[in-house]
Amino acid sequence: MVKTVLLVALLFLSACSSEKEAESQADYLRWVGDIPYDPDFDKADFKLCHGDSNARQYFNFGQGFQYEGEKLAMVQEFKNSYKPVGVDDSGLIRIRFLVNCKGESGRFRVIAMDNNYNEMVFDKRITNQLLQITKQLDGWKILPTIEEPLDYYQYLIFKIEEGNILEILP
Amino acid sequence: MKIRLIFMLLFFSTLGKMYGQQNCNSYLYKGDSLKYKACLVSERLAGLYQFSKEFQEVLDVALSIDSTYDYAYRAKSVGYLKSGDFLTWKKLIDKAVIYNPIENLGYRGWCRYQFFGDYKGAIEDIELLDSLISYDIGTSANGDYHLNIARALSYKALGERSKAIEIIETQLADTTHFVGKYDYLHLGVLYLANEECEKALDLFSKQEKENDFAENQYYIAVAHRELKNRSEYIAHLEKAIELYKQGRIMLDGYTHIADKIYLSEIEAELKKAYATSG
Numbered sequence: 001m002v003k004t005v006l007l008v009a010l011l012f013l014s015a016c017s018s019e020k021e022a023e024s025q026a027d028y029l030r031w032v033g034d035i036p037y038d039p040d041f042d043k044a045d046f047k048l049c050h051g052d053s054n055a056r057q058y059f060n061f062g063q064g065f066q067y068e069g070e071k072l073a074m075v076q077e078f079k080n081s082y083k084p085v086g087v088d089d090s091g092l093i094r095i096r097f098l099v100n101c102k103g104e105s106g107r108f109r110v111i112a113m114d115n116n117y118n119e120m121v122f123d124k125r126i127t128n129q130l131l132q133i134t135k136q137l138d139g140w141k142i143l144p145t146i147e148e149p150l151d152y153y154q155y156l157i158f159k160i161e162e163g164n165i166l167e168i169l170p
Numbered sequence: 171m172k173i174r175l176i177f178m179l180l181f182f183s184t185l186g187k188m189y190g191q192q193n194c195n196s197y198l199y200k201g202d203s204l205k206y207k208a209c210l211v212s213e214r215l216a217g218l219y220q221f222s223k224e225f226q227e228v229l230d231v232a233l234s235i236d237s238t239y240d241y242a243y244r245a246k247s248v249g250y251l252k253s254g255d256f257l258t259w260k261k262l263i264d265k266a267v268i269y270n271p272i273e274n275l276g277y278r279g280w281c282r283y284q285f286f287g288d289y290k291g292a293i294e295d296i297e298l299l300d301s302l303i304s305y306d307i308g309t310s311a312n313g314d315y316h317l318n319i320a321r322a323l324s325y326k327a328l329g330e331r332s333k334a335i336e337i338i339e340t341q342l343a344d345t346t347h348f349v350g351k352y353d354y355l356h357l358g359v360l361y362l363a364n365e366e367c368e369k370a371l372d373l374f375s376k377q378e379k380e381n382d383f384a385e386n387q388y389y390i391a392v393a394h395r396e397l398k399n400r401s402e403y404i405a406h407l408e409k410a411i412e413l414y415k416q417g418r419i420m421l422d423g424y425t426h427i428a429d430k431i432y433l434s435e436i437e438a439e440l441k442k443a444y445a446t447s448g
Contacts, residue, residue, distance in 0.1 A: 026230065031221035033253030057221070059252065059423045072432040092286060094254045117260040155254040159287050167287050170254070170425035 033057075033096060033153060035107045046106030048098065048151040055098060055151045061143050065154070065170060068139030075168050078158075081133050085125045085163035091115050093122060093130060096155040099140040105154070108135060122160065130158055192241055208236040212245070221249040240270035244277065252424060256286055267295075275299040276317050280310045284425050289324035296321045306346070312422070314351045316341055323356060323428050335360050352377075352420065352427065355386050358393075359429045367393045384414035385431045391439065400443075407440040 029036070030053060037052075048055060058065055067074045091114040098107050110127060114120045134156060142149040159167040194209035211232040218225040226249070229242040247262035263281070266274040279295030282288035296317050300307050307317045315323075322337035338357045341347055358373030374390045391406035413419070414436060420427040 026226070028223035028226050030223060031219070032226070032249030033221070033255060057252065062423050064421055064423055064426070069434060070432045071426055072434055092256055094256065096254060111255065111257060113256055117256060119257055153253070157254055157256075157286065169287055170285065 033155075035096065035098060035109055035153070037107065041109075042107050046098075046104060047100065049101035049149070050151055055153060056143075058099075058143075058152050058154045060152070063143070066141035066143060067137075068141060071168075073139060074137060074156075077137060078130075078133055078165055078168060081136075082129055082165055084165075085123055085129075087123045087126070087163045089120075089122045089126060089163055090161045091120055091122070093127060093158045093160060094155055095131060095134045095158075096153065097134070098151060099154050100151045101142060101149040103138075103140045103142045105135065105137065105140055123163065126160060126163055204236040205239055208232040208239040208242065211235060212239075212242060215245070220245075221253070225249070238269045240266040240268075240274060243269070244274055251281055251285055254285070272299065272302055275302070276308055277311055280315075280317065280320055283320050283324055284310070284312075284422075287327070289327040292324045293321055293328075296324075309350075314422075315353075316347060316350060319350055319353055319356065326356075326360065327428070331360055331363060335364075349380060351381055352429070354380060355389065355420075356429055359389060362389060362393055362396075365396070367396045382413070383418045383420060384410045384433075384436065385420050385429065387413060388431045388436050388439070389429075391443075395443070404440070404443045407436060407443055410436045411440065 034052070034055075065071060069076075091112060093110060093112045096109050096111075097105050099105050108131060110131060112120050112122050112127070140154065143152060155170070157169040158165055159169065192209050192212060194206055194213070197203070197206040197209055209232070211228060214228045215225060218228065226246060229246045232239055232242045243262045243266040247259050247266065250256075250259035250262065259281075263274065263278050267278055275295045276299045279292045279299070282295065283292035296307065299317075309316050310320055318337055318341040322334040322341070325331075325337065326334035335357065338353065338360070342349070342353065342357070354373045354377035358370040358377065361367075361373065362370040371390065371393045374386055374393065377386045378390075387406045387410035391403050391410060394400075394402035394406060410431075411433070414433050420430045
């Protein structure tokens with residue numbers, strides 16, 4: 001009788017423990033920040049040369065961010081094209097995307113926060129302009145990894161103050 | 171082939187690389203058996219890439235053993251930081267700070283400065299850390315700066331130039347301070363902005379001896395321009411371009427460094443110098 005009670009107790013405890021562990025397993029992608037293709041948002045003609053499972057991060061190459069004319073040229077594109085929006089919206093907007101082995105970009109995704117790291121939605125006139133200009137950037141370099149350039153993830157963060165671009169990172 | 175090898179080395183050098191290996195036994199000595207168990211689990215991170223699903227899952231198991239294990243929150247946050255996901259990063263690193271402020275405040279402050287241009291937040295974290303301990307507050311995660319220099323650069327970014335100068339001068343005067351990669355340059359640039367060219371030149375000269383690079387030569391040239399030393403102005407711009415082409419520049423693999431100058435800016439300045447030098 002005692003043995004049976006112990007067995008039941010053990011089974012119960014072990015069930016609780018595996019449940020706890022199962023609960024802790026979140027639904028992760030291959031890598032943090034991966035962007036799977038979504039036909040509702042993404043252009044079907046943007047292709048990765050080596051498939052999703054081989055895409056790297058821009059910093060994996062140890063050269064920093066690679067743009068024709070360096071960051072200055074990229075920032076100039078925003079200075080030339082972005083029209084400040086007269087609203088109170090302030091915080092950060094991140095646009096993350098992929099650059100393929102031909103230097104083409106695609107699969108753009110946006111997240112945003114206020115100055116206290118709370119998720120927020122910026123005025124569409126701000127976000128749409130930033131997205132549009134980012135999509136038009138054509139200076140992304142093919143990363144110098146040999147005879148076989150790789151695809152990589154890149155992101156831009158825009159520091160916005162009352163609808164103006166204050167700074168572009170990284 | 172050589173390039174492929176370098177790439178592979180660079181990529182895999184980030185595998186399982188943490189901000190410091192844990193000594194799990196230290197938890198046992200403190201009588202914290204839960205953290206000891208969680209720590210043993212985190213040893214499975216060796217060889218896993220910080221961004222990978224497996225890396226995150228190992229840490230989730232560690233946290234299921236001890237939900238106050240700050241090391242796991244901080245380790246989980248790194249991939250989000252480097253992918254620019256400020257929302258998830260902040261949630262994770264805040265937990266690390268709650269459970270162990272002394273070990274994590276300086277790191278969070280540095281990341282706020284380096285990755286998100288959150289200068290107020292960086293100052294708050296570094297100053298709070300300073301108020302909590304009586305020993306040195308330490309350096310940035312990449313080792314390039316003492317946290318007081320990062321604090322000074324944050325004040326500068328907020329427009330408080332005098333405060334920034336005061337902090338850097340105090341830090342450099344500390345006999346225990348190890349001069350960082352760019353300390354003299356940053357202070358020189360602050361003096362240059364104050365039109366104190368001789369002071370700036372003195373600092374750029376120290377930087378030149380310590381660790382010279384294109385940006386330093388550019389700022390030397392600008393100081394000479396202000397002092398109307400035409401030949402020096404041109405010579406240092408030419409040297410800046412030479413160093414730039416050799417790859418001797420202010421470089422960080424993740425972000426752009428404060429006071430960085432780009433090749434096109436140096437070339438434009440040289441063009442201007444030739445045009446005005448007669």
